[in-house]
Amino acid sequence: MSTFTPAPGAAPITRQVLAQASMEARLMLRNGEQLLLAVVIPVIVLVGGVQGAERVDLSYGVDTFVPGVLALAVMSTSFTALAIATGFERRYGVIKRLGTSPLSRTSLLAGKVLALLVVQLLQAMVISGVGLALGWEPDVAVLGVALAVALGTVAFASLGLMVAGALRAEATLAAANLIYLLLMAGGAVVLPASAYGSFGDVVTYLPSGALGEAMRAALIDAAIAWRHLVVLLVWGTGAALVTARTFKWE
Amino acid sequence: MVDGLVMRYGDKVAVDGLSLDVAPHTITAVLGPNGAGKTTTLETCEGYRRPQGGTVRVLGLDPVRDRRALLPRIGVMLQSGGAWSGVRAVEMLRHVSRLHAHPLDVSMLVERLGLGDCGGTPYRRLSGGQQQRLGLAMALVGRPELVFVDEPTAGLDPAVRRAVWELLEEIRSDGVTVVLTTHYMDEAERLADRVHIVDRGQLVASGSPLELTRGGTVATIRLVVTEPFPPGAPPSLAATLGEGTEVAQLDALSLQITGPADPSTLGKVSRWCEEFGVVPESLTLGQRNLEDVFLDLTRREQLAPPA
Numbered sequence: 001m002s003t004f005t006p007a008p009g010a011a012p013i014t015r016q017v018l019a020q021a022s023m024e025a026r027l028m029l030r031n032g033e034q035l036l037l038a039v040v041i042p043v044i045v046l047v048g049g050v051q052g053a054e055r056v057d058l059s060y061g062v063d064t065f066v067p068g069v070l071a072l073a074v075m076s077t078s079f080t081a082l083a084i085a086t087g088f089e090r091r092y093g094v095i096k097r098l099g100t101s102p103l104s105r106t107s108l109l110a111g112k113v114l115a116l117l118v119v120q121l122l123q124a125m126v127i128s129g130v131g132l133a134l135g136w137e138p139d140v141a142v143l144g145v146a147l148a149v150a151l152g153t154v155a156f157a158s159l160g161l162m163v164a165g166a167l168r169a170e171a172t173l174a175a176a177n178l179i180y181l182l183l184m185a186g187g188a189v190v191l192p193a194s195a196y197g198s199f200g201d202v203v204t205y206l207p208s209g210a211l212g213e214a215m216r217a218a219l220i221d222a223a224i225a226w227r228h229l230v231v232l233l234v235w236g237t238g239a240a241l242v243t244a245r246t247f248k249w250e
Numbered sequence: 251m252v253d254g255l256v257m258r259y260g261d262k263v264a265v266d267g268l269s270l271d272v273a274p275h276t277i278t279a280v281l282g283p284n285g286a287g288k289t290t291t292l293e294t295c296e297g298y299r300r301p302q303g304g305t306v307r308v309l310g311l312d313p314v315r316d317r318r319a320l321l322p323r324i325g326v327m328l329q330s331g332g333a334w335s336g337v338r339a340v341e342m343l344r345h346v347s348r349l350h351a352h353p354l355d356v357s358m359l360v361e362r363l364g365l366g367d368c369g370g371t372p373y374r375r376l377s378g379g380q381q382q383r384l385g386l387a388m389a390l391v392g393r394p395e396l397v398f399v400d401e402p403t404a405g406l407d408p409a410v411r412r413a414v415w416e417l418l419e420e421i422r423s424d425g426v427t428v429v430l431t432t433h434y435m436d437e438a439e440r441l442a443d444r445v446h447i448v449d450r451g452q453l454v455a456s457g458s459p460l461e462l463t464r465g466g467t468v469a470t471i472r473l474v475v476t477e478p479f480p481p482g483a484p485p486s487l488a489a490t491l492g493e494g495t496e497v498a499q500l501d502a503l504s505l506q507i508t509g510p511a512d513p514s515t516l517g518k519v520s521r522w523c524e525e526f527g528v529v530p531e532s533l534t535l536g537q538r539n540l541e542d543v544f545l546d547l548t549r550r551e552q553l554a555p556p557a
Contacts, residue, residue, distance in 0.1 A: 003358070004424035006395040008323040009351030019348035023341075027334055093331030097388070100296050100326040101349045104318065 010102030020103060020111025025118045027085070034081050037180075038123055042073045043130055045190055050134050060191070063138065066131035067219040068190035071152065071212040073123040075189060078116050078153045080180040083160035086112075087172030090164065090248070116153055144218025144225065151232035152211040158239035159207065165247030183208040192216060204228060207235040256303030257290050257451075264290045266451035267304065272444075277418060277428040279442035281435070281540075283548050287451040288431040289329065292398050295429075296326050309396060322350065325394035327385045329401055333373040339384050340369035343391060350392035359387045362417060364410060378405045386414065396427045403437060415441055435541040439463075445540070449548045462543050470542070471507040471535050473519060475528045478502040483526065490522045491515065503531075 010016070028034050046069040050062045089095050098108060128136070163179075164172045183189060186196075187208030193200040203209035210231035217225035257265040265287040272278045282288050293299050294306050297313035297320065306313055311320045333342045340360055347353035360366055363383040368376055376384065382405060389397050402418070403411045418428055418441060432438055438445050439459045447455040447462075455462060484497040484505060491497075495509030507519070516535060523530050 002424040004354070004390070004393070004421040004426055006323075006424075006426055007352040007393040008395055009392075010322040011349050011351050016349050019345060023337075023345045027336055030336055089334065092333065092335055093328060094334055096298070097326075097328060097332030099298065100321060100324065101346060102322040102392070103349050 013104075013107055016103050017107050017110045017114065020108060021114035021118065024085075024112055024115035028077075028081060028115065028119050029122075034085070037076045037081055038073065038119060039126055042069045042076065042123065042127055045069055045072060045184075046127060046130055047134070049190060060195075062131060062134045062136045063220055064192060064216065065190065066127065066136045066138065067215040068192070068212050069127055069131075070124060070219075071148075071208075071215040072184060072189045073127055074120055074149055074152045074211060075156055075183065075208060076180060077119050077123065078156035079160040080176045081119075081160075082112065082116060082157055083164045083176035084173050086161060086164035087167065087169040087176075091169040113153065113157060116157060117149075120149065120153070138219045139222045141218040141222040141224055144214065144223060147224065147229050148211060148214035148218055148232070151229055151236060152207070152214070155207045155211070155232045155236035155239065158236055158243050161247060162239050162243040165243055188212050205231055207232060210235070252291060252295065252304070252306050255291060255294060255301055255306060257287070257294060257299065257301065264451055265294075268448065268451060268453055269304075270446045270453055270456065272427060272429055274427050275422060275425055276443040277422050277430065277441050279438035279445045280429065280431045280448055281433075281438055281445055281544060282431075282448035285450075286448045286548075288448055289400060291448070292400060292429070292431060296324065296398060297321070322392065323395050325389035325392055325397040327389035327397065327399040327402060329404075330381070330385075332385055332388065333381075335372065335374040337373050338370050339365055339373065339376060339380065342373065343384065343387050346388045347391045352393055353391050354393055356391065359391060362413075363387050364413065379407065379410060382406060383410070383414070386417075390421065394426065396429070397421070399428065399430045401431055401433065403432070403434065411437075435544060439540045447544060447547055454547045455543070459540055463540055469507075469509070469515070469535060471515065471519065471533065472500075472504060473507065473523075473530060474504045474532045475523070476503075476531050477528065479505070479528060480526070483528070486526060487519070487522055491518055 011019075028038070046065055049060075049065045049069070053060050053065070095108075103111075160176065163175050167175060183206065186203070187206050188196060188200070188203040189208045189212040193204045193209050193213055196203050204213055210228040214225040214228040214232065217223040217228070252268055252270050255265050255268045256263070268287065268291060270280075280288050280291065290299070294301055295308050295313055297317045300314050308320060309323055313320055337345075340356065343359065344356050347356050360369055363386065365380065365383055365387065368380050371380075373381065373384075382402065386399065386402055389399060399418075403414050406414065415437070418430070422428055430441070442459060445457065445459055445462060446453055479499070479502065484499050487505065487507070488495050488497040491507065491509065495507060498506045498508070500506050516533065519533060520530065
């Protein structure tokens with residue numbers, strides 16, 4: 001058989017998804033700006049929040065901040081980092097190129113989600129480590145955390161792809177960062193909804209507030225916050241439906 | 251393979267009833283000026299676009315409906331881009347290879363395409379030529395039956411260009427079918443078994459390079475002399491050769507004769523030289539090359555001033 005004799009065929013789907021996931025995770029971890037967003041900002045928020053709260057004698061301590069910052073980390077990776085990366089993938093023709101490879105769109109998405117979960121696991125390890133060093137004493141509902149992370153990832157990833165699939169790469173970069181900052185400040189991610197006074201009920205219907213509340217319930221009271229999980233599910237489903245209709249692969 | 255394809259962008263017709271076919275295990279070149287519809291046609295074969303009229307079959311499959319079955323069997327080289335900006339060259343190639351069942355050996359391909367020196371370089375810092383070669387490597391790594399290559403040697407230096415040609419000839423002899431678009435006539439002439447010339451979305455000529463260049467009874471003769479021509483030489487020569495002959499002065503020492511040629515033509519030219527008192531240094535009967543054919547077929551209104 002000569003060197004180039006045709007022997008076409010797709011790799012098994014699991015191998016394709018794993019290849020895509022490891023490629024995307026490596027690229028994400030290699031990118032300085034992405035790391036800033038994924039690790040540095042959450043850690044600064046955590047340390048700053050805990051120190052600041054002590055100084056001004058807020059009622060929130062490290063037990064409140066760690067779940068909030070974990071939620072923030074999910075949001076930064078699943079929404080902002082994914083949207084920016086996907087926006088530039090469209091720009092550089094990566095999605096077009098992979099479109100003629102055996103990798104299906106479903107496998108591409110599965111690879112992306114898997115990469116997000118890997119990065120989020122690394123983020124969680126760093127943030128939890130810093131939290132424990134600051135005296136964090138969680139009371140954990142494992143299922144609650146798992147559901148919150150899974151549904152939060154789906155909701156924010158769908159929203160991120162919605163932005164990336166509709167706007168140009170530069171506009172995606174700007175929009176994803178802006179929305180991230182607004183939600184971080186006013187979306188009840190880091191601080192509990194109760195801190196927002198009469199506005200508090202409303203923000204729990206935002207994906208950010210729902211994720212933050214679900215994480216706090218699972219890590220402070222070892223509870224599963226079904227109402228907030230349903231809110232995340234609704235956001236995830238809605239955004240996925242819109243994205244499926246509007247996403248342009250090129 | 252492509253039959254009566256029609257593609258429009260808005261009210262602009264990009265491909266207008268194009269029909270062409272590709273024989274297995276050959277290299278087929280699609281030639282045409284910019285905007286002729288080459289890339290659109292290729293992208294329809296690759297399943298990126300749905301035909302708005304006509305039918306397209308690739309390896310017997312419908313590129314849109316049977317996309318999943320077709321994709322593993324074809325390799326595609328895009329005109330540009332197609333990799334993450336931060337990905338290293340070899341890492342990208344290895345990634346694409348992992349999506350296939352029986353990929354080629356990545357290090358062999360890297361060596362064949364001279365990508366060894368830049369294997370660890372991020373894509374955004376590769377030169378244009380390196381990006382081209384990586385694109386070709388990505389098209390080949392899955393061991394496809396059919397590859398579509400969009401301008402494979404644009405921007406490559408002559409040595410690398412030759413290496414790419416040799417590679418394409420080798421994959422053809424190993425049983426791969428190659429469809430390429432190109433602007434370079436020498437590339438089509440040297441590589442292609444069959445050439446389709448496309449202009450404004452329509453097929454204007456098809457055939458082997460030899461068939462296309464032999465076409466017609468028009469010959470090109472170039473006459474170079476030792477001393478500058480005296481004034482009035484071109485009309486005098488044209489009168490000698492008779493009706494339908496054009497004589498153009500290229501520079502002080504050379505003339506180009508275009509027109510119907512027969513066995514007596516060269517003799518007439520040399521007799522004219524004797525009578526006119528010029529000493530020929532060379533007299534060549536030129537085969538039309540593919541470039542002449544291409545320009546004849548596609549020039550038409552392009553040179554006319556806009557109305």
